[in-house]
Amino acid sequence: MSEVASPPKSKKSIVKYDKTTYLTWFETMYRVRRFEEKTLFAYSQQKIRGFCHVYIGQEAIAGALATGIRPEDKVVTAYRQHGVALARGMDSNSCMAELYGKSTGCVKGKGGSMHFFSAAHNYFGGNGIVGAQIPIGTGIGFAEKYKGTDNFCVTMFGDGAARQGALHEAFNMAMTWKLPVLYICENNKYAMGTAVTRTSNVVDMVKLGLSYDMPSEQVDGMSVEAVHEAFLRAAKHIRAGHGPYYLEIQTYRYRGHSVSDPAKYRSKEELEEYKEQDPVFVTQNKIISENIASQEEIDAIIARIDAEVDEAMDFAEQSPYPLGSELYDDNYVQQDYPYITD
Amino acid sequence: MRRENVKNSPTNYGFIPYLCSLKKLQSMSRVITLREALGEAMSEEMRRDETVFLMGEEVAEYNGAYKVSKGMLDEFGPKRVIDTPIAELGFAGIGVGAAMNGLRPIVEFMTWNFAVLAFDQIVNNAAKTLTQSGGQFMCPIVFRGPSGAAGQLAQQHSQTFESWMANVPGLKVISCIDPADAKGLLKAAIRDNDPVCVMESEIMYGLKGEVPDGDYVVPIGKAAIRREGTDVTIVAYNKMMEVAKEAAIELEKQGISAEVIDLRTIRPLDHKTLVASLKKTNRMVVVDESWPFAGVSAEIAYEMQRYAFDYLDAPVVRVNAADTSLGYAPTFVEEYMPNPAKVIRAVKEVMYQKA
Ligand SMILES: Cc1ncc(C[n+]2csc(CCOP(=O)(O)OP(=O)(O)O)c2C)c(N)n1
Ligand SMILES: [Mg+2]
Numbered sequence: 001m002s003e004v005a006s007p008p009k010s011k012k013s014i015v016k017y018d019k020t021t022y023l024t025w026f027e028t029m030y031r032v033r034r035f036e037e038k039t040l041f042a043y044s045q046q047k048i049r050g051f052c053h054v055y056i057g058q059e060a061i062a063g064a065l066a067t068g069i070r071p072e073d074k075v076v077t078a079y080r081q082h083g084v085a086l087a088r089g090m091d092s093n094s095c096m097a098e099l100y101g102k103s104t105g106c107v108k109g110k111g112g113s114m115h116f117f118s119a120a121h122n123y124f125g126g127n128g129i130v131g132a133q134i135p136i137g138t139g140i141g142f143a144e145k146y147k148g149t150d151n152f153c154v155t156m157f158g159d160g161a162a163r164q165g166a167l168h169e170a171f172n173m174a175m176t177w178k179l180p181v182l183y184i185c186e187n188n189k190y191a192m193g194t195a196v197t198r199t200s201n202v203v204d205m206v207k208l209g210l211s212y213d214m215p216s217e218q219v220d221g222m223s224v225e226a227v228h229e230a231f232l233r234a235a236k237h238i239r240a241g242h243g244p245y246y247l248e249i250q251t252y253r254y255r256g257h258s259v260s261d262p263a264k265y266r267s268k269e270e271l272e273e274y275k276e277q278d279p280v281f282v283t284q285n286k287i288i289s290e291n292i293a294s295q296e297e298i299d300a301i302i303a304r305i306d307a308e309v310d311e312a313m314d315f316a317e318q319s320p321y322p323l324g325s326e327l328y329d330d331n332y333v334q335q336d337y338p339y340i341t342d
Numbered sequence: 343m344r345r346e347n348v349k350n351s352p353t354n355y356g357f358i359p360y361l362c363s364l365k366k367l368q369s370m371s372r373v374i375t376l377r378e379a380l381g382e383a384m385s386e387e388m389r390r391d392e393t394v395f396l397m398g399e400e401v402a403e404y405n406g407a408y409k410v411s412k413g414m415l416d417e418f419g420p421k422r423v424i425d426t427p428i429a430e431l432g433f434a435g436i437g438v439g440a441a442m443n444g445l446r447p448i449v450e451f452m453t454w455n456f457a458v459l460a461f462d463q464i465v466n467n468a469a470k471t472l473t474q475s476g477g478q479f480m481c482p483i484v485f486r487g488p489s490g491a492a493g494q495l496a497q498q499h500s501q502t503f504e505s506w507m508a509n510v511p512g513l514k515v516i517s518c519i520d521p522a523d524a525k526g527l528l529k530a531a532i533r534d535n536d537p538v539c540v541m542e543s544e545i546m547y548g549l550k551g552e553v554p555d556g557d558y559v560v561p562i563g564k565a566a567i568r569r570e571g572t573d574v575t576i577v578a579y580n581k582m583m584e585v586a587k588e589a590a591i592e593l594e595k596q597g598i599s600a601e602v603i604d605l606r607t608i609r610p611l612d613h614k615t616l617v618a619s620l621k622k623t624n625r626m627v628v629v630d631e632s633w634p635f636a637g638v639s640a641e642i643a644y645e646m647q648r649y650a651f652d653y654l655d656a657p658v659v660r661v662n663a664a665d666t667s668l669g670y671a672p673t674f675v676e677e678y679m680p681n682p683a684k685v686i687r688a689v690k691e692v693m694y695q696k697a
Binding site: 049050051098101102103109110111112114115127128129130131160161163164165191192193194198199200265321322323324325326327328331339340341342 | 399400403404407425427428429430431432455456458459493494495496497498499634635659662664665666667668669670671672673674676677678
């Protein structure tokens with residue numbers, strides 16, 4: 001776990017949940033961290049191409065997704081999505097193979113880093129158009145209400161995406177029609193090179209929900225417990241039929257916007273400040289220092305995940321590329337659609 | 343896909359009378375990248391006319407997502423080089439309003455894929471301001487950014503927008519990667535009193551070419567013959583020019599002389615230059631990265647059968663991007679994109695030769 005230079009400050013904490021919950025958090029977050037580090041490595045080897053945005057630093061949100069919502073709930077997010085997909089329970093093999101553009105990938109090599117989908121995991125995808133998923137997630141929630149379930153749609157977007165007009169249209173309709181949607185702004189302080197403070201007069205992102213009288217909270221996104229608890233409060237409200245809920249989750253990405261961004265627009269000190277609250281390390285330390293589980297148990301999880309991710313890379317490496325002709329698959333449901341080919 | 347050996351390149355500047363002056367200017371010239379040429383065009387126009395300003399995502403402090411506006415914030419300050427939030431519909435509309443009220447905005451889209459969010463303002467407003475107002479309000483605005491696929495970027499980030507925008511009356515559409523011409527065309531676009539969509543290319547920003555010193559514009563609406571030939575006319579634009587040129591070089595080795603035409607402007611289409619060339623070669627292949635259905639190539643084929651029917655020795659054949667969305671895997675990119683081999687095959691087809 002090379003991302004953290006100095007050991008995190010030990011915080012006073014209380015043990016509120018059972019051992020399984022803590023270990024689920026640790027395992028989920030560590031899997032994302034490890035997966036992303038290996039992703040960056042494979043990218044440097046040119047095994048992975050195109051745009052690639054990693055989730056390192058934001059893992060607490062993935063951890064809480066694994067415990068704070070139900071498998072039947074729906075999730076949709078943007079292109080910074082590997083960690084979200086893994087938190088939904090998608091397996092490392094099919095995710096890594098997708099990054100490699102292989103036919104065994106979760107979308108058969110069609111999507112790459114920005115576009116994982118899994119109907120089986122109620123994962124409605126990574127969207128590459130900033131903000132597009134905000135109304136889409138609202139519509140997914142609309143369908144749940146229409147069908148009479150008590151599921152909701154977790155609709156995730158960045159601080160940059162929050163400046164799209166689509167957010168306001170979606171928030172307004174969701175509140176008016178009391179749609180079951182949990183909106184999450186992952187405020188990692190930057191949209192590419194643009195700091196939140198340069199994008200609006202309103203830099204307190206939580207206020208965006210308040211103008212529609214939507215219940216809105218600001219959450220410490222470096223704490224998996226805090227995010228989990230916010231999810232539980234939101235879920236209770238939404239499942240009771242009271243309509244949408246909005247969380248501004250304050251988090252941080254350790255890396256640049258994408259693999260090609262050197263992130264010169266921020267200070268090293270700022271980065272270090274967040275690394276000191278690193279969600280993976282804080283959780284690991286708490287598990288050990290509060291005797292929730294033993295060092296051996298943690299080591300076993302680490303070894304298992306390391307092996308899992310290594311095996312995912314082998315799997316991706318050994319899988320075949322899709323045939324070029326498969327480009328014509330899945331553009332239409334109609335099987336004999338008459339493409340123009342000359 | 344570098345433009346090699348610029349000095350001896352077959353660029354025929356003499357063909358279009360206007361460009362004779364450009365040729366003379368070339369005695370004073372430098373080799374710079376397309377990126378730098380476009381940056382110079384904007385900076386020169388901003389020095390010349392204080393109503394010109396640049397607005398878009400990451401254009402100022404980050405010096406442009408693809409560094410086209412490098413140094414412009416330092417020179418012109420934040421009043422004229424403006425970072426926007428990610429709000430394409432909003433800032434395109436602000437551009438339209440500013441243009442209606444006496445300014446000359448350059449609106450940069452990080453890529454044209456994101457300009458889709460702004461189509462309402464481009465199509466419903468910029469293109470219609472003059473006619474709706476009975477000629478009272480013009481909308482002198484430039485919308486610019488890269489168009490076309492740029493490798494393994496998958497469905498949403500790989501689209502080609504020339505034919506979309508060229509479908510709209512009221513808009514002009516430029517698409518050219520030759521650094522000298524792209525600079526002159528962008529300057530013409532900024533000075534133009536109508537809305538102009540300028541299509542660039544993410545993977546061609548580093549392309550080098552000889553660019554004249556001093557102030558010059560290249561007129562909108564004129565194609566350029568890049569290579570003279572007698573057997574077949576290959577028409578292309580934007581980065582497909584590199585594919586067309588490569589194919590022409592290979593065809594030469596096989597004894598086929600291809601004339602290569604760079605459209606440079608998509609709307610209005612310079613069909614006169616195309617017809618003149620077709621009258622000479624009697625055969626035409628169009629290399630067009632836009633999708634085949636109602637694409638630029640479809641329009642050209644129509645114009646040729648309409649205005650040069652009697653000169654055609656074979657149907658016009660086109661080489662387009664596949665009639666699908668572009669997936670991520672390298673095998674999909676290979677299948678999807680036009681390439682020299684596909685162009686050569688098309689040329690053989692119009693020449694009734696075995697591939
Ligand atoms: C409509 C649209 N405009 C611009 C882009 C280019 N772009 C991709 S990501 C991004 C920044 C988004 O930042 P944010 O929403 O904060 O998400 P983060 O990357 O921080 O997770 C931009 C401008 C895009 N993909 N879509
Ligand atoms: Mg952000």
